[in-house]
Amino acid sequence: MDPIDAMEQFLARIAAYDEQPDVAVAAVELRVGRLQGSFQLSERAARAFGEALARYVDPDDCGRCDGCGGHLDRNLRCSGCGQVSGVFGATIAQHAAEVASRTDYA
Numbered sequence: 522m523d524p525i526d527a528m529e530q531f532l533a534r535i536a537a538y539d540e541q542p543d544v545a546v547a548a549v550e551l552r553v554g555r556l557q558g559s560f561q562l563s564e565r566a567a568r569a570f571g572e573a574l575a576r577y578v579d580p581d582d583c584g585r586c587d588g589c590g591g592h593l594d595r596n597l598r599c600s601g602c603g604q605v606s607g608v609f610g611a612t613i614a615q616h617a618a619e620v621a622s623r624t625d626y627a
């Protein structure tokens with residue numbers, strides 16, 4: 522989605538609940554290619570904007586490794602230590618340990 526359109530729609534969603542929409546406490550300038558958007562944010566809008574940014578999660582963010590804290594990829598494999606994390610990883614680790622402990626290789 523175009524960031525300028527997104528900001529316009531975001532502010533429109535908040536406007537109905539804003540008791541002081543005309544008292545600007547912050548300004549945001551967006552330039553996308555040749556387009557430019559200038560937005561005056563009320564206190565409510567500025568707080569909502571900050572919360573929206575803080576809550577954003579990248580689609581590739583699959584969490585952190587239980588072991589080393591590294592980033593997990595979409596297969597829940599850690600980029601730091603290579604372990605597979607989560608319940609799926611625990612199942613794999615348990616199965617691997619079981620296989621390793623088998624003595625009946627014949």
Ligand SMILES: [Zn+2]
Pocket residue numbers: 586587588589590591599600601602603604
């Ligand atoms: Zn790790």
